[in-house]
Amino acid sequence: MNQLSPPSSASLGVPAHFTVLYPFLSLEQINASVLATLTALFQGVEAFPVELSETAWFGIEVLWLAPVDPEPIRTLTALVHEAFPDFPPFEGKFADTIPHLTIANGHDRARMTAAEQAVERHLPINAQAEKVTLMAQAEHAGKWTTKAHFHLCRTP
Template identity: 45%
Template sequence: MFEGTDSAVVVAVPAAEGAVSAHRARFDPAAVWGVPAHVTVLYPFVPPAELDEDVLRTLADAVHTVPRFRADWNATGWFDEDVLWLAPDPAEPFRALTKAVFRAFPDYPPYDGEFQDLMPHLTVARDGTPAELRAVERQVREHLPISMLVTEVQLMCGSDAPHSWRTIRDIPLSA
């Protein structure tokens, strides 16, 4: 039904673009693919060819179990010294979104079940030397805090081809 090899459910964070877009363009392949600054809710998700009205309805029902919320990004975090990210506060509503969507689609565990503890985050940089990433961290910190009202998630599809990811549907949280 939709183009691409992969799909994902994300919370786009346009409020962060000014702080992170140049760094993501250089140090995060997902930015080159066309994925905006975001917090992942569930990836990988249902293959694009299998996204039909039933899947979209089930996804909307799951997302709608979580009320809209305000999130702030006040701090940076690290996965080892390889990945620099921004930490959302509060993190729990993002976890609630992931749990709700995964409960509705149990065949699609977050990150293929690779991680035990899911830490909601906005990836800033992951392909660079530790020194480059520390410099990015200093620059990004100058733009904190970032704040926004989270009112919806995006269902996106694409591949690892440049500029291939597109938002297929915006799905609202409950009021």
């Protein structure tokens, strides 16, 4: 992976992640009411396992990791969109959202293919989704800021 510079999103302060809902409110629009709504929403969601077992591509521009079970992430998207209906996922551009973790975007194809081969040697990757992080960008763009963490409930 060190053969590629970080994706442009990494240089803007965005760590590796699954997008729950984008676009969303700007940094200036997030207030106590929004945070309370999201807190209540995520309190009832159980933490869940995530297994990344294969790479995939959006065209030839975006290399990503696919979760074996995308449904828990889709459920999070549906819950947040239901609470904030003015913000359809990806502005409604796609009939279905595909939960994914971006590895590389817009780099030279040979370098991205090398990155794919390097990542595949480490698959599967297993993790536990235990929180949702709200990140926001100022209306004038720039770096993303972590606004809040919402812990998912844990089963005993």
